[in-house]
Amino acid sequence: MAEIVIIYTSETGMTKQYAKWISKELDSDCLVLEEVKAEEFLHADLxxxxxGIRAGRMRKLKSFHSKMNKSGWSGPVVYFATGGAPYDEQTVRAIVANSFHSSETSSVPFHYFESGLNFEKMKIRSRAIMRVYKMIMDGKKEKSEAAMGTRQALNGSYDHSSPDYIRPLIKDVHKRINV
Ligand SMILES: Cc1cc2nc3c(=O)[nH]c(=O)nc-3n(C[C@H](O)[C@H](O)[C@H](O)COP(=O)(O)O)c2cc1C
Structure with missing residues (x-):
């Protein structure tokens, strides 16, 4: 049977929750990027x-790729990112374009899951950034649904995560390992 390993990084627990749901569904190890050792993933087939998403791009991709390169592992990777914004094809396209090299954007296996915001668990720096962002958004006169939604979202913690959202990723992984 193909071996799958989940590696994630999470500041406030949102991405961790999705990683746990995925690992349960795929019956695979679930490891933290900052702690993982090569021997824990070198055997993986995928x-x-x-x-999480920060300012429109996926966090810690460089750090993940550097760890993979140093270990000599070069197998297939399926990516997922969590963010406070609702799923929207245009938003997802923008995240992929901001996060990956232009030569990869049309082919990279990427899945986006709506999560939320957890101000209580954010690091001080993140909370400060969010405060500034909220001030900027509050100062804008824009009344579009998206702008109103963003303003509303910045008012406090919320969690729209759902295990239902991981279905396309599970299907994608199964397809890639020929289940
Ligand atoms: C400083 C900061 C910037 C963020 N920028 C975005 C963003 O551009 N788009 C988005 O959808 N969510 C954004 N978020 C929300 C996070 O992506 C979301 O809470 C994510 O699930 C966090 O995952 P983690 O805490 O597990 O790392 C931002 C959060 C912070 C703290």
Missing amino acids: IVFGA
Whole structure:
């Protein structure tokens, strides 16, 4: 049977929750990027890597790729990212374009899952950034649904995560390992 390993990084627990749901569904190890050792993933046939979105791009991709390169592992990777914004094809396209090299954007296996915001668990720096962002958004006169939604979202913690959202990723992984 093919071996799948989930590697994730998570600041406030949102990405961790999705990583746990995925690992349960795929019956695979679930490891933290900052702690994982090469011997824990070198045997994998496929790695699923997940991180949160920061200012429109996936966090810690460089760090993940550097760890993989140093270990000599070069198998297939399926990526997922979690973010406070609702799923929207245009938003997802923009995240892929901001996160990956232009030569990869049309082919990279990427899945986006809506999560939320957890101000209580954010690091001080993140909370400060969010405060500034909220001030900027509050100062804008824009009344579009998206702008109103963003303003509303910045008012406090919320969690729209759902295990239902991981279905396309599970299907994608199964297809790639020929289940
Ligand atoms: C400083 C900061 C910037 C963020 N930028 C975005 C963003 O551009 N788009 C988005 O959808 N979510 C954004 N978020 C929300 C996070 O992506 C979301 O909470 C994510 O699930 C966090 O995952 P983690 O805490 O497990 O790392 C941002 C959060 C912070 C703290």
